[in-house]
Amino acid sequence: MEILSLLVILVVAFIGIIIFLYFVPVNLWITAVFSGVSVGLFELVFMRIRKVPPRIIVESLITATKAGLKITPAELETHYLAGGHVQTVIKALISAHMANIMLNFQQAAAIDLAGRDVFEAVQISVNPKVINTPNVTAVAQDGIQLIAKARITVRVNISKLVGGAGEETILARVGEGIVTSIGSSLSHKEVLENPDKISKLVLSKGLDAGTAYEILSIDIADVDVGANIGAKLQIDQANADLKVAEAKAEERRAMAVAVEQEMKAKSQEARATVIAAEAEVPKAIAEAFRSGNLGLMDYYKMQNMKADTEMRGAIAGTGEKETPS
DSSP states (O other): OHHHHHHHHHHHHHHHHHHHHHHSOHHHHHHHHHTTOOOOHHHHHHHHHTTOOHHHHHHHHHHHHHTTOOOOHHHHHHHHHTTOOHHHHHHHHHHHHHTTOOOOHHHHHHHHHTTOOHHHHHHHHHSOEEEEOOOEEEEOTTSEEEEEEEEEEEEEOGGGTTTOBOHHHHHHHHHHHHHHHHHTOSOHHHHHHOTHHHHHHHHTTOTTTTBSEEEEEEEEEEEEEEEEHHHHHHHHHHHHHHHHHHHHHHHHHHHHHHHHHHHHHHHHHHHHHHHHHHHHHHHHHHHHHHHTSSOHHHHHHHHHHHHHHHHHHHHHTOOOOOOOO
């Protein structure tokens, strides 16, 4: 019974020691003291209570102190609680310090919390990065299409990394500059003979304004000749003009047909009127006979005159046969 009680006491004591060492990291405190880092034991305990891993804070402080940086535990703890990457920030600060790049803890923490890789930014600031543009298509003034590809050498501007535009803006601006440069050339041969003219013109525009990068150089890697856009545009314009002319001709033909139909209708209407009038002639003659206004000899004379007129018209070849009344 005494042995069982002793075992229970030992187990409880062991668990108590583990809990004590978890909340009171004595070994980590000793390491910090011998490394020249000023951090209190109770401060480490409070970190554990606030769910901040003391090991990350202490190891980062030791690394920063050995590199000659002055950073307080409170700054690292605050950055960790804000969701930052403490170790990445310390690496970036050390790299910037070794490369004589002006970067303090507040700037590095702000860059890290903004979602950018601050350590990568310092690396690019030390070793410039090359960005390859996609194929940029432009047309010279002689109508020949050119396809250019450039290489942009950039260096990170640490002071503008927060709030500055990224690589997409650099690529868009350089592409716009290439299109403008090629479009202002009188001939595509000028571009092929002096491709560096494009890079000089684009580089002089200050395309890195408002971005997180500083453009060091723009080199035209390749220029290829594409299609003859001018000839295609002329062909398309000619086809369009032809269609317009055909449409106008069809419109005039339709109007002519309409006028012809209208004239035919008027002619038929006039002919109907003449026929109707001719139909009234026998009635008028009969009425004249009855009333005594027309004699038989007068009627024969009129018929002879009519026959004579028809004969003369037939001889001349210009007369038309009239329907006998």
